[in-house]
Structures are given as C-alpha cells and as structure tokens.
Amino acid sequence: MFRKIAIGVFSTAITALFLSANGCDSGGSGVDPVTKDAQAASQISQISTSIRNRKAISTEEFAALKQLHDRFPRSDLVRRTYFEALIVRGDVGSLEKVLTERSIAALSQKAKLDLAKIFKSNGKYAECIDILLPLAEKDPENSEIVGLLGVSYFHLDEPEKAAPFFDRVWPRLVADKRFEEITIRGLIHFRNNDLTRALEVLKLSREINPDQVAVNNALSRIYARLGDKEKADSFRRITVAAQDSAVSELNRASRNVENIIELENEWKNKNFSRVIELSRLLLPGSSPDQRTILYQYILEAGRANGDTAAAKEAMNELQNLQKR
Amino acid sequence: MNHGTTTLLFIFLVLSCACGPAVPNSTMTDKAGITFSDATESSSIRFEHIPTRTENKLLPEIMGSGVAISDFDRDGSPDVILVNSGSVRSKQRPSNAADHFYLNDGKGNFRNASEEWNFRGHGYGQGVAVGDVDSDGWTDVLLTNFQGSLILLKNTGSGFLDVSDGSGLSKNNEWITSAGFFDADKDGDLDVYLVGYVAFTPENPRRVYRNRMLIYSTPIYYQPTGDRLMLNNGSGKFTDATEAAGIASAKHNGLALAIADIDKDGDEDIYVANDTDANLLWINENGKFRDVAQLAGVSYDEAGREEGSMGADVTDSNGDGLLDIVVTNFQAESTALYIQTEPMLFKEISDAVGIGQSARQRLKFGVDFFDADNDGDEDLLVANGHIEDTVEQNSDSVKFAQPNTFYEAVGNGQFRDISMSAGNALADVQVSRGLATGDLNGDGLLDFVINNNGGTAQVAFNSTGSKGNFVVLWLEGKKSNRTAIGARVVAKMGDRTIERQVMGAQSYLSVSDFRLHFGLGPADTIDELKIYWPGGEQQTIENIAGNKFYYVRQGAETVNFVPGEKRIEP
Numbered sequence: 001m002f003r004k005i006a007i008g009v010f011s012t013a014i015t016a017l018f019l020s021a022n023g024c025d026s027g028g029s030g031v032d033p034v035t036k037d038a039q040a041a042s043q044i045s046q047i048s049t050s051i052r053n054r055k056a057i058s059t060e061e062f063a064a065l066k067q068l069h070d071r072f073p074r075s076d077l078v079r080r081t082y083f084e085a086l087i088v089r090g091d092v093g094s095l096e097k098v099l100t101e102r103s104i105a106a107l108s109q110k111a112k113l114d115l116a117k118i119f120k121s122n123g124k125y126a127e128c129i130d131i132l133l134p135l136a137e138k139d140p141e142n143s144e145i146v147g148l149l150g151v152s153y154f155h156l157d158e159p160e161k162a163a164p165f166f167d168r169v170w171p172r173l174v175a176d177k178r179f180e181e182i183t184i185r186g187l188i189h190f191r192n193n194d195l196t197r198a199l200e201v202l203k204l205s206r207e208i209n210p211d212q213v214a215v216n217n218a219l220s221r222i223y224a225r226l227g228d229k230e231k232a233d234s235f236r237r238i239t240v241a242a243q244d245s246a247v248s249e250l251n252r253a254s255r256n257v258e259n260i261i262e263l264e265n266e267w268k269n270k271n272f273s274r275v276i277e278l279s280r281l282l283l284p285g286s287s288p289d290q291r292t293i294l295y296q297y298i299l300e301a302g303r304a305n306g307d308t309a310a311a312k313e314a315m316n317e318l319q320n321l322q323k324r
Numbered sequence: 325m326n327h328g329t330t331t332l333l334f335i336f337l338v339l340s341c342a343c344g345p346a347v348p349n350s351t352m353t354d355k356a357g358i359t360f361s362d363a364t365e366s367s368s369i370r371f372e373h374i375p376t377r378t379e380n381k382l383l384p385e386i387m388g389s390g391v392a393i394s395d396f397d398r399d400g401s402p403d404v405i406l407v408n409s410g411s412v413r414s415k416q417r418p419s420n421a422a423d424h425f426y427l428n429d430g431k432g433n434f435r436n437a438s439e440e441w442n443f444r445g446h447g448y449g450q451g452v453a454v455g456d457v458d459s460d461g462w463t464d465v466l467l468t469n470f471q472g473s474l475i476l477l478k479n480t481g482s483g484f485l486d487v488s489d490g491s492g493l494s495k496n497n498e499w500i501t502s503a504g505f506f507d508a509d510k511d512g513d514l515d516v517y518l519v520g521y522v523a524f525t526p527e528n529p530r531r532v533y534r535n536r537m538l539i540y541s542t543p544i545y546y547q548p549t550g551d552r553l554m555l556n557n558g559s560g561k562f563t564d565a566t567e568a569a570g571i572a573s574a575k576h577n578g579l580a581l582a583i584a585d586i587d588k589d590g591d592e593d594i595y596v597a598n599d600t601d602a603n604l605l606w607i608n609e610n611g612k613f614r615d616v617a618q619l620a621g622v623s624y625d626e627a628g629r630e631e632g633s634m635g636a637d638v639t640d641s642n643g644d645g646l647l648d649i650v651v652t653n654f655q656a657e658s659t660a661l662y663i664q665t666e667p668m669l670f671k672e673i674s675d676a677v678g679i680g681q682s683a684r685q686r687l688k689f690g691v692d693f694f695d696a697d698n699d700g701d702e703d704l705l706v707a708n709g710h711i712e713d714t715v716e717q718n719s720d721s722v723k724f725a726q727p728n729t730f731y732e733a734v735g736n737g738q739f740r741d742i743s744m745s746a747g748n749a750l751a752d753v754q755v756s757r758g759l760a761t762g763d764l765n766g767d768g769l770l771d772f773v774i775n776n777n778g779g780t781a782q783v784a785f786n787s788t789g790s791k792g793n794f795v796v797l798w799l800e801g802k803k804s805n806r807t808a809i810g811a812r813v814v815a816k817m818g819d820r821t822i823e824r825q826v827m828g829a830q831s832y833l834s835v836s837d838f839r840l841h842f843g844l845g846p847a848d849t850i851d852e853l854k855i856y857w858p859g860g861e862q863q864t865i866e867n868i869a870g871n872k873f874y875y876v877r878q879g880a881e882t883v884n885f886v887p888g889e890k891r892i893e894p
Contacts, residue, residue: 056535057463059717093721123684157676217628224619247544257530
C-alpha cells in the first residue's frame, strides 16, 4: 500500500511534520462569500491546506491569496487563511496593519484583547493600554485583561501603575498559573529593592514554570545582591543552560529542515543512496508519523536503487508502525 | 542575528472586524530643527561597498563593514576610512573592492588618498580600529577581516606602512569583527581588544531556510571563537594576554564593543555586544577583567532572553552622572537602553524612553550617541538594514533596505524618533552597517558617515539651524597614551555639568572621532574644564570660550586651532 502514495505528497507531508512553525487550527467557516465563487473557493481551500500541511506558503500562493483577500474582504475564510499566511511568514507588522485598518471600536471584546496582544508583541504598549483600559472597566476581574495592563505599564517603566493591576487580580493570576504576569510582579518588587517579596513571588512563578529564563535570571541577580554567591551562581547556570538548550533545539530543527530539503532534492535527482542515507539520518528522534514517511523514502529508494536489504528493512518497519 | 519565532495563534480568532476609523499612527513628527543633509556628492567621498553576495548566502556576505573617522594627518580635521569586503571565497580583493582612505581639507571636502598614502587592506574586510600604537603622534590603523590576518598599518605622517608582520597580532584566520584600542594595563600605551565571531567555513556552510527559501544564516549554527586581548609593549608589538586577563573562558558570537570607564574607577571597561548570545560587561580590575553583565542586568533583555546584538555605545543618557549602555538588536527586538540606576545596576527601559517601538521595526547595526544640536545632551543615531535579502518575499512589512533612525534627546532621559523630519540624509534607504560621527566640515556640528552593505557610503552633514554653542577638544596624552583614549572630561557651565570620555570603540565595526565635542546650549563659555587623563593625572582649565577648537597636550597650555588650516606637529 505504501507504494501507492505519491512521492510528491511525501515532500509536503514530511516538511509539515518537521517544520516547527507554530501549529495552526483554522476553526470553522460557515456560509462565506468566497464559497459562492467555485474557483475562488477551490483556490482558498488549496492554499489553506497547503499552509496547514507545510507550515509555509510560496510567493505565488501568497500573491494569489492577497488577490483573494482584496476580492473578498468580507470572507472569514479568506481572512483567516490570510492571517495564517502572515503568521507562517512571520509578518507581524502586516498582521497588525490588517487588524487596525478597520474600526477598533467595532471589534468584539475578544478581538480587542487579541489586538492588544499584537500591540504588545510589537512593543506598542501605550496602544495596548488604550485598548485594555476600557475593557478592564467593563470586566475588572478578568485576569488576562488586567494582567496584560500590568505588563504594559511595566514595560513603560511605570511600576507604580503596573503593580495595582497585578494585585487586583492576584488570586486569579495564581489560580490560572499566569506565570508571565507573576514574574513581572516579582520583577517590580526587585526593581523596588524589596528583595524579600521579589524572592517570594519569583519562587512562586518558578513553581509554575521552572524553565523561565526571566525568573532564573532574576533569582540569580537577587541572590547575588543578598550575598548568596552559591545560589546566585546556581540560578545563573540554569539561565545559561536554558538559553543553550533553546539554541540547540533551534539548531537541531534547522538541521532537520536542511536535511529534509536535501532529501527532497536528492529524490528528485534520483540519488537514491543519498536519499536512504538522509532518511536514516532523520530517523532518530522523529515521531511515528515522521518515521512512516522516512521509511517510505527508504523503501522506494531501496527498490529504485536495487538495495533490497534497505527496502526489506523499511517494509518491516512500516508494517510494525502500521500495527501500532 | 536572531530569527525569533512569534507565537500568535490567537490571531486566528480575530475575525470580527467592521468599518470605521483606524488606530491613530503614533509616529511622532518634530519641529525642533535637527537636520542632516546628504553630502555624499559634495564631499567627494565615492565609496561602493562590494560584499559579493552569492546564491549560497555565505554569512560574511551580509555583515557589511566599518568606518573610521579620525585625524590622520594632524591638521585638526577628521579624515575618513571606509572598509570594503570583497569576495568570501577569495583572499584577493577584486579591484573594485579596495578600502578607501580620504583626507579632509577641514571644510568637508575629501580626496581619496588611498594610493598616495599606500592605504591597502586585503582579505574580506570587516572592521576598523584606530589609535597611536607606537606613540609617535600619528594615528595608526588596525583592519579586521573574515578569515584573514589582522592588518596593522603604521602611520608615518605621510603614508601607511603595513607592519602586521612582527606586530604579534595573530594570523590564525579567526573571524574578528570589531576591535578597539585602549590602555588595558595602564602602562601608557594602547592595547587592543579583538571581538571574535564564529568559526565559519565557506566550503561547508549551513543552509538555513525560511519558508523553504534559503536565507543568510544566524551565528547559532556555528561555534563561537571567543575574544582576545593583546597587550602592547609600547612600540606596537603585541602579546596575547587573553588568558592572563581572564577573558579566555568567554566564547560568544561577538560583533561589537564599546570601551569606556563605565564604573568610573579610572580604567576602561568593555561592553561586548554578542549576536544571539549573552552580552558581556568586562570590568577592568587592574588589568584583569571580570564579566558582570548578568548580575548588572546588561546581558539579556528585560525578560532574561539573549538578543541578536549588533552594536553598542555608552553615554549618560539621562544626566544623572551614571553611564548607560545602548545596544542595537535584531528586527522585532528593541534597541536596548540599559540605564544605570545605581552603581553597576542597570534596567532596560527603551520602551519607556521612546526608543523601543520604532526600533522593533528595524534590524539595527551601527549606533552612536552624539549631541546633534549642541544642547548638551546626546542624541542617538542608528544604522539599519536587514540580513535577509529575500525578506520581502516573506513579509510585506519588513524590508531588506531600511531607513536609518534618529532619536532626539528631549530631556529627562526621553527620546523621540524624528527620522521623518530630520533631513534628506535620513531618507536614504540602504542596508546600513558601520556608522561613525565627527565634525567633518568644521562648523561645530557633528556629522556622520555610514557604510552600507552592497551600497554607496553615505556622508551626512549636520545642517541644524537652531543650535547651541560648542567647544571641541583634541586631547593628546604625554604620560598617558597619546591618543588619550580613556580620558574623561568634565565641563562645568554655571550649575550645569557635562561629561564626555574619549572612547576607543563604539558602534559596529567602526570608531568615531576621538575629539570631544561639548554642546554648551546657550552658554558661551565653559567655566571649568577638568581633564582626568588615563593614569590618573588631572588637569584643570578655566574660562574656555565657546565656538572654538582646542588642542590640549597633557599638562600643557591649550592651543586654538582651525580644522584643516595647518598641521600640529607631533
């Protein structure tokens, strides 16, 4: 059965499985203007599927998508796909532009909150506050809104305004395990030289998420100021290790992409021995789905190359994977 | 360089927009009058940077190179060096990729004196550092390379001699980016700090993709090489003191350094901007160095994350007497401004002072604090340009070539981005890298030069109309190093105090004019000028008339000079 799968599908599927761009969930659509145009509907469906599978969008696909976005400004389906495309392109600036070219006042509360998050990610904390203050008036106990206000004021170096927002919803922040806000509350204590309170709050945040570099870095600095060199150094090492680990993970992911693209190219070039080599290189650490595709590559390449041992081994592995 | 990922899944839920007024654009405009006019044409500086970008997208090709502004012929006017690159795969420079050395007539008219002065680099050029390494009164030049030997050019007063052989500066083919001269061990000569980047080999580069498109990679895929400290024996011969000085253990992806006496204890400290790595703050303790960056709060961003740091500079940005550090970072990261709140404790407040927001929209490299309108506080210029030459195929909002950014200091440590109204020089859109400042045309206003990757170097004259008075000091050491790097000068005008240091390095791959520029505002006289020479000697001068240029030899009377008029012999 594996032989029936087109190799072209392997390319897109394997890339999607390995590329670690943020996962996508496009949600439902309902009746949508774009569905009235069969050709456009088909096109948007193809692009959307492509984005979801490959976590990437080609220049041509994006150009086509922009045209659809212009043609169907009321289409949620097109709009959602357009957002997905901007996200996989990492184009936060355009995302903000699209969201702010229409009335903010007319946005739903949820949409306003989401827009505030985009402003935050773009460092537009004053704009973030402008949106959030009215929301907080209506919903003063909403820990997400109020917490985000605190975060925004902190970044504007107004800790005296930030702190009351955190304190207002503190039990909710703790209950909801909102460690980013808790950490920033701790950093405010640190800035205010209240090292005892800072330690208490940052430790609480660390209990929720021990891997936060902000917390471990701050704890190191606080212990250093308290003269506890041992603990200061310990938390410094944890901070450095976390940074190193993140770099290693990026490196590994990038190497995988490099190998995958080479794998696809070598397949096209019918360099089957290299295909087998690369597939085997990619196997360690791969998920069952990824292994299935890689063994398919080995199977097909082994058959094409006359490497029956490799093909046989791959077939056995595929059968084992299927049983699981 | 840092390619961050952005978590924005929640965006999918934002679907309920309708029509109405748009969000007000927060970009500020300015009527204050700081203006820079593009003077590239009139200056006669004609420099094309040749990076030879290839389809393999080799990392050095996108790094660009540096610029130095300094007085090499002692005529009181700053001259200009622009470093070129060439071809990564070739040790030989293409004929059109020579470094350029320009002499200034004092009025901002330059002539290319590269041939006449035998100014010649080789290898794939990166950075430039300058200083009088043999204490003969003539400013020498150090050129750094990708995979090439360091080039030390001795200035004879009428030309340059390549004295690299025998200088002790290694030829181990490490990739050195920035370098800066300073007197590390306070023995009266100039030592040099070399910033190492990564072990990159063009024969076997990592292939990095974005959206399945091959892009220029980040340094995280390579091993960092580490920095080095070379001590001078007084005659321009250097010995490797990396291990003894305590900096050997730190291996990071280094790109830039700022050298200043940050803790004001009488010796120079070093801030190193590392790309996607922790930044360093080496505190000088009698010639031994200790990194305090993490504890001081200047290693990471406010959330403790490493950033893609490219350039650095130091100043007292809020006039509280403590030195602050600015660091340029990758697109979507802020230009970090670390304010020293108490001795050796910093906090990053770029968003609060008006720098953060517009900075995130650019990928920043060269950076320099300087007083553009002579009002006594230092404004901020940042050179921008992305590293992905295909970024526009992946983004509608991010461009490869980007305009540079000018922030005016508006008091109380606050800044505002006035790039849009600061003259046609700020409208230039290129892939900018190295940046240096100096008063090129002798009008008492600071100008700038920017080296653009794969583009034309830009010369900008400061044509600000509403300006304060000024005093320019050319310091020359006698007991201390002749370039006076490390000198700290405090000027008092009534109840106002301004402090400046002669810095051995700042920005990215570059160095600005060593002459100290004091904007006096409305004051027409400096009541008292106190010079703290490297080594500890102090010199006090009183009643310095404004709008003049002064040459001060350590311990001697001041001498007026007119830039470009005549040589002051060593």
